[in-house]
Amino acid sequence: MAANLDDPFSAMSASRPTNVPAAIPIRSGPVQTRPDPRQRPHIMRPHKTSSDVKYLLASALVSLRFIMADFQPILAFNGRFDFTVAYTWEKPAIHEFLDNVAEDPVAYGAPEDRQAEIQLLRTYIKALDFPNGEIYRQDEPYQQILRKLNEFALDPTDPIPWLRHQEPFFIIFDLLGVFLSLMGPAPTTGTAPTPKNYFLPLVVVYAKWCTKLAPETNQCPTVVQVTWSTDNDTLYPFLGASARGYAYGTEGPPQQWTSLVQETRHGHLNGILQAPYTNFGTSPGIAEDAENGTNFGNCAETYPFLYVLGDNALLANSYGIAYKPSKTTRPVYEGARFWHRTRGGMLPPCINCQRLITWYGAAEERFDLNRPAV
Secondary structure (H helix, E strand, C coil), X not given: CCCCCCCXXXXXXHCCCCCCCCEECCCCCCCEECCCCCCCCCCCCCCCCHHHHHHHXXXXXXXXXXXXXXXXCCCECCCCECHHHHCCCCHHHHHXXXXXXXXXXXXXXXXXXXXXXXXXXXXXXXXXXXXXXXXXXXXXXXXXXXXXXXXXXXXXXCCEEECCEEECCCEHHHHHHHHHHCCCCCCCCCCCCCXXXXXXXXXXXXXHHHHXXXXXXXXXXXXXXXXXXEECCEEEEEEEECCCCCCCCCCHHHHHHHHHHHHHHHHHCCCCCCCCCCCCCCCHHHHXXXXXXXXXXXXXXXXXXXXXXXXXXXXXXXXXEEECHHHCCCCCCCHHHHHCCCCCCEECCCHHHHHHHXXXXXXXXXHCCCCCCC
């Protein structure tokens, strides 16, 4: 058989021994030539036309727009706060915003009867700011905690109410979280607030601002958290940060302040802890890893959980997002990236927080919102 040079398969057929079939039947359809496995003939594949490519690109862009729309932050605080802008603020702009709110909180949607507390929190945040805050520099070691002058003692605020619970505070990052929490509920008009368009940008901006207020990286909270719940058909967020801002260390005065701060925050949880973890120095985290485990009260969830765990009505409708401030280095707000399980900074509850959630019958998945679907 002569080979057809225009057909790459014909050359193989031409060289096939006469005692081997040139083709084998494939089901009931036409026969198909069996190529020699030692050769690699060129196989023609369907060619996508330019219109096919344009269609695929257009479809991808439409899908991307829908995804990005989910993460587009809505305006907060009576429509006067743009998360994407606030994310880029340096410290002077942050302080200017806090001043403006303290001067006229109602203009930003905060309840009028909270103005005195908001103004007090504003005063303390400024006094604890570095490098020149009056309380920050009042004695050595310099610290961003409310403390008595030249005494080894904390000087916290009076208990500050939020919905049906109240707590005292003494660390600058918690004071900032309370300030933002007291500014009122999530928007009730316009686009409905969701975890992606409101609570994620809220906790990310809070995390970013903590990095601006901290004197250095190791003095910034390692985690911040927002818990929100529904009360009278309105969503109320509460922000908190892991314990930082004090003279942290394992020897001398830093060790003393470390113990004081951690034991004080642990003491705030006494009413909700259960055996065998009611004593300081005991926790599921420590039981699992004695060297690196932390006490109850160290976590960013400490104060947010205090406000909801003892209230069955709030707990039944509670959700939360924990976030790492170290993951706010992007120059602009990128919601989809910040939400991403590996590239973003969202964290599932730690082992201590998991135990609290379990004790009180809450749903753990509500505090791990970007968990992959099973």
